[in-house]
Amino acid sequence: xxxxxxxxxxxxxxxxxxxxxxxxxxxxxxxxxxxxxxxxxxxxxxxxxxxxxxxxxxxxxxxxxxxxxxxxxxxxxxxxxxxxxxxxxxxxxxxxxxxxxxxxxxxxxxxxxxxxxxxxxxxxxxxxxxxxxxxxxxxxxxxxxxxxxxxxxxxxxxxxxxxxxxxxxxxxxxxxxxxxxxxxxxxxxxxxxxxxxxxxxxxxxxxxxxxxxxxxxxxxxxxxxxxxxxxxxxxxxxxxxxxxxxxxxxxxxxxxxxxxxxxxxxxxxxxxxxxxxxxxxxxxxxxxxxxxxxxxxxxxxxxxxxxxxxxxxxxxxxxxxxxxxxxxxxxxxxxxxxx
Amino acid sequence: xxxxxxxxxxxxxxxxxxxxxxxxxxxxxxxxxxxxxxxxxxxxxxxxxxxxxxxxxxxxxxxxxxxxxxxxxxxxxxxxxxxxxxxxxxxxxxxxxxxxxxxxxxxxxxxxxxxxxxxxxxxxxxxxxxxxxxxxxxxxxxxxxxxxxxxxxxxxxxxxxxxxxxxxxxxxxxxxxxxxxxxxxxxxxxxxxxxxxxxxxxxxxxxxxxxxxxxxxxxxxxxxxxxxxxxxxxxxxxxxxxxxxxxxxxxxxxxxxxxxxxxxxxxxxxxxxxxxxxxxxxxxxxxxxxxxxxxxxxxxxxxxxxxxxxxxxxxxxxxxxxxxxxxxxxxxxxxxxxxxxxxxxxxxxxxxxxxxxxxxxxx
Ligand SMILES: Cc1ncc(C[n+]2csc(CCOP(=O)(O)OP(=O)(O)O)c2C)c(N)n1
Ligand SMILES: [Mg+2]
Numbered sequence: 001x002x003x004x005x006x007x008x009x010x011x012x013x014x015x016x017x018x019x020x021x022x023x024x025x026x027x028x029x030x031x032x033x034x035x036x037x038x039x040x041x042x043x044x045x046x047x048x049x050x051x052x053x054x055x056x057x058x059x060x061x062x063x064x065x066x067x068x069x070x071x072x073x074x075x076x077x078x079x080x081x082x083x084x085x086x087x088x089x090x091x092x093x094x095x096x097x098x099x100x101x102x103x104x105x106x107x108x109x110x111x112x113x114x115x116x117x118x119x120x121x122x123x124x125x126x127x128x129x130x131x132x133x134x135x136x137x138x139x140x141x142x143x144x145x146x147x148x149x150x151x152x153x154x155x156x157x158x159x160x161x162x163x164x165x166x167x168x169x170x171x172x173x174x175x176x177x178x179x180x181x182x183x184x185x186x187x188x189x190x191x192x193x194x195x196x197x198x199x200x201x202x203x204x205x206x207x208x209x210x211x212x213x214x215x216x217x218x219x220x221x222x223x224x225x226x227x228x229x230x231x232x233x234x235x236x237x238x239x240x241x242x243x244x245x246x247x248x249x250x251x252x253x254x255x256x257x258x259x260x261x262x263x264x265x266x267x268x269x270x271x272x273x274x275x276x277x278x279x280x281x282x283x284x285x286x287x288x289x290x291x292x293x294x295x296x297x298x299x300x301x302x303x304x305x306x307x308x309x310x311x312x313x314x315x316x317x318x319x320x321x322x323x324x325x326x327x328x329x330x331x332x333x334x335x336x337x338x339x
Numbered sequence: 340x341x342x343x344x345x346x347x348x349x350x351x352x353x354x355x356x357x358x359x360x361x362x363x364x365x366x367x368x369x370x371x372x373x374x375x376x377x378x379x380x381x382x383x384x385x386x387x388x389x390x391x392x393x394x395x396x397x398x399x400x401x402x403x404x405x406x407x408x409x410x411x412x413x414x415x416x417x418x419x420x421x422x423x424x425x426x427x428x429x430x431x432x433x434x435x436x437x438x439x440x441x442x443x444x445x446x447x448x449x450x451x452x453x454x455x456x457x458x459x460x461x462x463x464x465x466x467x468x469x470x471x472x473x474x475x476x477x478x479x480x481x482x483x484x485x486x487x488x489x490x491x492x493x494x495x496x497x498x499x500x501x502x503x504x505x506x507x508x509x510x511x512x513x514x515x516x517x518x519x520x521x522x523x524x525x526x527x528x529x530x531x532x533x534x535x536x537x538x539x540x541x542x543x544x545x546x547x548x549x550x551x552x553x554x555x556x557x558x559x560x561x562x563x564x565x566x567x568x569x570x571x572x573x574x575x576x577x578x579x580x581x582x583x584x585x586x587x588x589x590x591x592x593x594x595x596x597x598x599x600x601x602x603x604x605x606x607x608x609x610x611x612x613x614x615x616x617x618x619x620x621x622x623x624x625x626x627x628x629x630x631x632x633x634x635x636x637x638x639x640x641x642x643x644x645x646x647x648x649x650x651x652x653x654x655x656x657x658x659x660x661x662x663x664x665x666x667x668x669x670x671x672x673x674x675x676x677x678x679x680x681x682x683x684x685x686x687x688x689x690x691x692x693x694x695x696x697x698x699x700x701x702x
Contacts, residue, residue: 072549142461281688
């Protein structure tokens with residue numbers, strides 16, 4: 001581990017930029033590529049096209065086709081090649097156009113990337129990053145809206161990350177590139193351009209495995225990650241106006257997840273609402289809920305509650321009903337506060 | 340007999356509409372007229388869909404303009420509702436050519452109450468059981484191995500059906516594409532793999548996709564013939580596909596047919612503005628001038644068969660407009676269809692979720 005990964009480092013440079021999430025991702029890659037020749041970037045349409053969401057815009061122009069290139073249309077080749085490059089000393093960033101299309105690369109992810117360190121006794125490692133847009137809210141139907149993070153969280157050997165702010169997106173992606181383990185970096189596409197915030201123009205990382213407390217509060221803890229976070233914050237603000245103090249924890253990393261921050265928060269508030277948009281069954285939040293009840297049984301004032309996606313494929317026309325918005329979170333919060 | 344593995348695409352008519360080589364037309368005047376009309380209907384369908392997309396009536400569309408020779412030629416060479424089709428998302432011309440009603444297609448694009456797919460699927464991803472036109476999956480090339488399976492079932496059941504599986508040039512890079520062809524070769528299943536090579540996969544050109552000289556040659560590796568066809572020549576496509584289908588029905592096993600064509604429009608509406616970053620206007624204009632419909636009209640004229648192109652266009656426009664009005668009038672399905680068809684029945688955990696939303700909706 002580098003010193004940079006040990007803690008969030010304050011930055012020496014004074015310049016800040018006002019960026020949205022996808023611009024922050026672009027900047028993170030640009031900086032890492034400038035810093036480290038071993039970083040290469042590839043995937044479908046990431047070159048001249050700049051990626052279908054424009055996450056890689058301008059990168060081929062700056063770094064050339066040797067370091068930023070389009071691949072044939074094959075996720076197995078993209079992930080498999082990333083594994084092989086990583087084993088041979090490169091730091092590949094592989095873009096999968098949509099998380100929904102990780103399928104053809106699944107075996108490479110779970111059998112090669114995830115296990116090569118373990119099965120070789122640490123002789124071989126695959127320090128790669130798979131970046132991919134995930135989640136709903138863009139009217140994309142089931143093949144452009146899914147939240148498959150639980151599949152990967154369930155596979156030991158992979159780190160799984162999902163930012164919800166531009167600052168974190170940049171810092172987490174840089175940490176992911178520097179990580180010696182394979183990182184699945186989910187990008188919540190519906191908030192790619194939702195808002196801007198100040199992002200330092202220089203080098204900093206956000207350590208993998210650390211949650212962020214977005215709002216401090218005493219009565220209820222909302223835990224979430226990724227695309228649902230803006231709604232979670234809205235809920236906290238709405239409840240504050242009613243005199244309820246809500247603590248909001250953004251996991252940022254799903255594996256490893258920050259037990260300490262979550263448990264400290266729920267120990268204080270006694271109430272936990274876990275929000276995500278992935279289907280409810282075998283949702284990663286089930287693990288968080290399990291841990292909370294096991295560790296904090298005596299401190300709980302109400303059952304641990306979840307707001308999640310439903311156990312159906314992501315529907316097209318019923319998209320708005322499917323996604324857990326602020327109203328659903330508010331009702332769940334009210335119920336918890338009523339205990 | 341058409342030859343596999345030719346260096347140049349197989350053609351029947353030139354750009355000028357004149358016959359190439361010596362062959363006799365085995366299509367009736369009526370068949371020729373229907374073929375032409377279906378090509379125009381497919382083109383008009385594209386134009387209208389782009390318009391209603393701008394109006395916000397639908398959210399996704401991928402034009403097949405420029406590819407009508409391939410899609411209609413193919414459609415008219417198989418037996419609709421008898422043979423099975425595992426299509427891909429850009430196959431509206433194939434659906435129209437098979438006889439699927441424009442209203443069924445529009446119901447899906449608009450997600451109305453009569454949408455056969457119940458508004459669950461992204462627009463422009465059809466599935467029509469009575470035409471054995473299997474539900475389209477967005478995930479590139481994952482229809483290929485299932486199509487092989489359908490053909491193996493046809494073989495097992497002793498039917499005289501065949502299976503047609505379509506895909507783009509980009510799809511041929513996926514591992515599943517190779518897996519599907521390999522298995523079909525081993526099983527000698529009655530399946531025709533049809534590559535609609537429009538020379539681009541979003542922003543990646545053919546050379547970025549494969550180092551092979553063309554797609555047809557890949558058939559060598561799987562022990563089946565590969566035909567390289569001019570996909571803008573509707574008669575060439577029809578002739579090759581008919582002949583291959585006939586042999587397949589006689590038990591000769593699978594084949595790969597590559598139709599070389601071009602995507603005149605943007606990849607999809609999501610790509611409309613980005614297109615200029617990766618391909619030149621000159622290239623698009625060159626291929627626009629090789630329009631498969633114009634070429635076929637030249638042929639019909641040379642054969643002394645006059646078509647009233649304007650009247651056919653107008654009728655096609657009315658057909659689409661009427662279908663839009665009619666399907667819109669059926670309204671949109673309720674929120675609760677979301678919870679059906681996940682399984683055969685609605686299991687308890689999903690029923691609970693449905694009740695939860697019902698309470699929300701009724702509050
Ligand atoms: C498995 C998978 N990966 C990526 C995509 C995103 N995608 C949609 S269309 C497309 C290009 C397809 O090109 P081609 O097969 O040539 O068909 P065309 O669109 O040109 O008709 C890509 C990469 C996808 N749908 N599925
Ligand atoms: Mg193509």
